[in-house]
Amino acid sequence: MNDIFTNCKLKNGFGPSVQATAAATSPTKRPLSPDHPNPALPITETPSPAMNRMGWALRTLLVADNSSCLKDRKVSGKLIRKCAPGTELVDWLVNLSPIVHTRAQAAGMWQALLEEGVLAHVNKEQPFKDKCFLYRFRLDEEGGTAAAGVPQAEDLGAANEHIREALSALFQRGPDATLRMILRKPSHERTSEELELVFEELVHIAALSHLSTSIKRELSSIFVFEAHAQAGTILFNQGDEGRSWYILLKGSVDVVIHGKGTVATLKTGDDFGKLALINDAPRAATIVLKENNCHLLRVDKEHFNRILRDVEANTLRLQEHGKDVLVLERVAKQRGQHSAFKYTVMSGTPAKMLEHLLETRLGQSVGGMDPFLDDFLLTHIVFMPVVQLVDELANYFHCDAHEDAQTPEDREYIINFKKRVIQFMQKWVMAVRHAAFEEPSVCDFIEDLAAEVEADPDLNEETSIVHNVLTQMARYQEDRNQNAGQKWKLPPNGQPICLFSGNATPSKTVIRPDDDIIFRVYCADHTYCTLRFPMHTTAELIKACAADKLQLNRGPEDLVLVEVKSNGERSVFKDNDVSIPTGLSLNGRLFVSVKDHLDALTQLQEQECPTEGVDIDLEILSTKELAYHITLFEWDLFWAVHEYELLYHTFGRHHFGKITANLDVFLRRFNEVQYWIVTELVSTPSLSKRVGLVRKFIKLAAYCKEYQNLNAFFAVVMGLSNMAVSRLQQTWEKIPSKFRKIFQEFEALIDPSRNHRAYRVFVGKLQPPLIPFMPLLLKDMTFAHEGNKTSLDGLVNFEKMHMMAQTMRTIRFCRSRSLGLEPPSPKSEGEVRSYISSFRVIDNQRVLTAMSQKVEPTRKL
Secondary structure (H helix, E strand, C coil): CHHHHHCCCCCCCCCCCCCCCCCCCCCCCCCCCCCCCCCCCCCCCCCCHHHHHHHHHHHHHHHHCCCCCCEEEEECCEEEEEEEEHHHHHHHHHHHCCCCCCHHHHHHHHHHHHCCCCEEECCCCCCCCCCCCEEEEHHHHHCCHHHCCCCCHHHHHHHHHHHHHHHHHHHHHHHHHHHHHHHCCCHHHCCHHHHHHHHHHHCCCHHHCCCCHHHHHHHHHHCEEEEECCCCCEEECCCCECCEEEEEEECEEEEEECCCEEEEEEECCCEECHHHHHHCCECCCEEEECCCCEEEEEEEHHHHHHHHHHHHHCEEEEEECCEEEEEEEECCCCCCCCCCCCEEEEEECHHHHHHHHHHHHCCCCCCCCCHHHHHHHHHHHHHCCHHHHHHHHHHHHCCCCCCCCCCHHHHHHHHHHHHHHHHHHHHHHHHHHHHHHCCHHHHHHHHHHHHHHHHCHHHHHHHHHHHHHHHHHHHHHHHHHHCCCCEEECCCCCCCCEECCCCCCCCCCCCCCCCEEEEEEECCCCCEEEEEEECCCCHHHHHHHHHHHCCCCCCHHHEEEEEECCCCCEEECCCCCCCCHHHCCCCCEEEEEEHHHHHHCCCCHHHHCCCCCCCCCHHHCCHHHHHHHHHHHHHHHHHHCCCHHHHHHHHCHHHHCCCCHHHHHHHHHHHHHHHHHHHHHHCCCCHHHHHHHHHHHHHHHHHHHHCCEHHHHHHHHHHHHCHHHHCCHHHHHCCCHHHHHHHHHHHHHCCCHHHHHHHHHHHCCCCCCCECCHHHHHHHHHHHHHCCCCEECCEEEHHHHHHHHHHHHHHHHHCCCCCCCCCCCCCCHHHHHHHHCCCCCCCCHHHHHHHHHHHCCCCCC
């Protein structure tokens, strides 16, 4: 038993599995995998049925094609039946289907087959590579009657049909297979592109979220992939020497302790084994695989200890009064990259980080914006409010106010610091634009700077900078004065928020905190009052005023402000929440209620009906024109969203007392487009018209993708994937195969697996202008927020701020060029613009499903 357990610390593949409940072992199909795995070998004992079937279908088509690359060849004097070079297999697969756009995608798909043993290198020495290495199918290795002869017409038809239906599934498995192949390669063989791919994956693993970027990059080169086939396999035993740290990528494991049995079950994303390495102690528990085909990442003790040592060696701590005030980390040199700065800030007190910025990151001739400075400017509102920041800057700028006698050296130092403060203000305005001027103290400080520069000849060189900042401030104030008294309304029948003037097209009109909005508040008996308040009004004030108008005769402490959604769900607002009306769902209504009577609140009858919109026959509208005007309309909504709104949304508006109205309106638009698609389809009783609509919406998604409006693209595809639409079997059966293939491609692109990797790879290749999928950016913000503490040992966790600033910079990048689309030939421009500004929408899934059942009842077996 001891020998069995000792040899059962499996690494990277499958060896003799040991069951936790039995001492017996059985013969294995291949020997124990070494510590350094062979990426040329499968990670499963036998292929899954789906991959086996896919391999059969691809081989059938290759064998049937007389001109194909699958031929008998001589290798080192030995005849190898039906093999083909990797380059030719890639060529063939790229030409086989339009969903395979690149050679890298095709190589990933072949690797997915290889890692399950469906395909193999002829000498079992190489993973799949787009090179002249020879590969063959498992069927040809095993020989037998199945491998002989030309496929029959019946087999060929079945293979073609299967490829049409299932190739997209293989396409989606390609990126994961490529990643696993990289993780099974020795560290020194991983290219810089492969390391970057691994790093991007590690960023989204929760167990690593607390680690710095440099450590994640280090881990990219040393993580090793392991796969284990059998549930019951013991990974290590209690009392063993700790040799590795593990992260579960797929599956689950039981934690077993002598005398206690199973004390915990760890699942995908959890890590284990670290404690024994840190303390250099024996394993505290036995780890037993709970499922078949578990996948893990592993870091061995040698690398784990080296990383800990390197982190400490590369960390610089600045202290005041015996306490850390700034923690810096040496910037690791990346291959092909150069950094002007040797250290990056990991954490610090707000004041010390600002001092570090002014002393070391300004006044140098460094191209572009310093990442630390940009991160600070984008996120300082989280840890250093504007008023505090301005006070600190003023103290630095007026540091000579109490010094009577100054040496020339002192004077030079003071002037240099003043110049850095001026440069900081310039960078601040560049980074956050009009948001820098919204606090009166900032405008006062800028005017103070301007007066000092004017009076001090030593600051003549900074005159142009100050004038530029003053010009920006004047433009902001002029724009604010022009739009003073701007009124918005939330129409009573579910239409989107619009200007009170009736102008439905936003034309880059920003919703400001002191803009008024007119809206209704209901009570339990569905009577209502109409209120007008500034956007920044708190829920507490709204509920008090509504209760007074509706004569509820209860104190504010007994009342709550509630949204009742179209499905009857209730959502209670905090008293200090702001921008309430803009945050309502599509068909939501605002209610004021006694706290104890929430159950009495019911949705209005009209909430289950479509929102009011222009009634028009979609068939007469040009699809390209629809996509064009949808993109123009949504670009204006996107343009109005400030990066700060992502922070307000993530941390909570009530923490800042700031509105997220522009972001709310943009997010609402996504849901509006999504449910418009569903509403139109389930409201169309004619089968032929539904078929025409599905084709039109697939083309609409294609045009939105072409215009790089990815927010609308996602909304349209998700609308077509909605349960109420996907169940319309008669409709989908009549959709031509060409359109079904295109839709499969679109579904693969919005596939959420591996943290939306397909979309991230696609969007990473695009150039601005583009409209991103906003819900994913908010998900990234939430991941960074919830996975990392804002404060560590009394210091601001600036690594977290950096992660959030990266997402905020995405918004800036997408808008870094103005939108200049070529307009299509206008057929009915006025009608289209009016129609797309306010769709008819039902967002109650129960109602939509019932309507779907009505137009196309479920077939009886």
